[in-house]
Amino acid sequence: MSKAQVSIPLExxxxxxxxxxxxxxxxxxxxxxxxxxxxxxxxxxxxxxKFHGHDSWVTARYLPVFGRATYLRYRPRR
Known part of the structure; x- marks a missing residue:
């Protein structure tokens, strides 16, 4: 069975x-x-x-999606 995919815009x-x-x-x-x-x-x-690399990973809490706790993870450019 294949996994279903759902597209949700973050906006x-x-x-x-x-x-x-x-x-x-x-x-x-x-x-x-x-x-x-x-x-x-x-x-x-x-x-x-002109970027010189990235800082450490940052994880921020976002709005729940389908009842799941949701987090955004990113590395700021520097």
């Missing part, structure tokens, strides 16, 4: 979904990345368009 601008998974507790984990072409320097606050 978060400038974000692309990379992966979705369900962890051992049954929580939905959605891994995303930014599609923006610039960000702000974390030291001086000036806009930059």
């Amino acid at each position: 978060i601008p400038d974000v692309r979904i990379l992966k979705t998974e369900i962890n051992q507790r049954g929580d939905l984990i959605i891994t995303v990345e930014s599609t923006r072409t610039e960000t702000h320097c974390r030291k001086c606050g000036q806009p930059i368009s």
Whole structure:
């Protein structure tokens, strides 16, 4: 039997979904990345368009999906 797929828009601008998974507790984990072409320097606050890597992974609680606790996971660019 094949797994059913459901598409649910996050409606978060400038974000692309990379992966979705369900962890051992049954929580939905959605891994995303930014599609923006610039960000702000974390030291001086000036806009930059050349990235130097990524910070550590951040996991943020999101709205429940089909009754499951849902989390967004991302790595901010720097």
